[in-house]
Amino acid sequence: MSATTSVRTVAPGITTLPAGRVLRIGASRIRYEVVSYFRQVDTVFFTFLFPVLMLAIFSTAFSSQTFGPPGDELSAAAYYLPAMLAAGILLSGVQNLGVDIAMERSDGTLKRLGGTPLPVVSYFIGKLGQVFVTATMQAALIILVSALVFRVPLPTDAESWFTFAWVFVLGVTTSAVLGIAISGLPRSGKSATAVIIPIALVLQFISGVYLNFAMLPEWLQNVANVFPLRWMASGMRAAFLPESFVVAEPGETWALGTTLFVLGIWLVVGLIVCRLTFRWIRKDG
DSSP states (O other): OOGGGGSEEEETTEEEOOHHHHHHHHHHHHHHHHHHHHHOHHHIIIIIIHHHHHHHHHHHHTTTOOBSSTTSOBOHHHHHHHHHHHHHHHIIIIIHHHHHHHHHHHTTHHHHHHTSSOOHHHHHHHHHHHHHHHHHHHHHHHHHHHHHTSOOOOOOSHHHHHHHHHHHHHHHHHHHHHHHHHTTSSSSSTTHHHHHHHHHHHHHHHTTSSSOGGGSOHHHHHHHTTSHHHHHHHHHHHHHSOGGGGGGSGGGSOOHHHHHHHHHHHHHHHHHHHHHHOOSSOTTO
């Protein structure tokens, strides 16, 4: 058997490559995706810079107000910091990938890639890696702007930063996978933003990003409880807000165990949907 059998044909037009090569191709795709991302001005504004802009708007508009229980009052910038971090995760994953992949399917990019030896896994590695790189840069920018421009005091204990880290990593992974899954909803690239952006916007309003979650009607809270953004937002509040703010949470608890469970469930659901529905070419045209 010759060495060329390291590339196996498992079906007409489909080949499998050694795992090491798949990972190397995926790494090169990450670099390509990140460069492409920052070349798209509209994408950079509406996904990368938008949470920073919203933080600046809320911090300025409510600069004369304080938030929280007596003795632990926070400025508007400090109060909205965790919300903007959660929103950034959603925008970087769900909105960014959902629109991007729908556009690639519409303009023929996926069809062309499907005609090359590029493994689907390498393509996904590139997309997931791009989201991790840009979401990390975005989170760092939001935190730096909060601390340096708006003088927001950051946590000093390791536990808070550990909470931030695992909520961020799990949230980014889940959002990226769901972005790939939801990319099949738009019928065309032209309708991608009209389909996906309203979904992301509604989730931000009902999940405690722009509005105080405790102020929402109970039925709307119950709706939001189904979706991951509500739990990413509460996880970020657990990391960045004083412990006294927990009294404003449903049940007066940060419910980090529930956050882990809900995000894990949505991650599994997203992976299953991706596996069942992703195609280089839409079957319905």
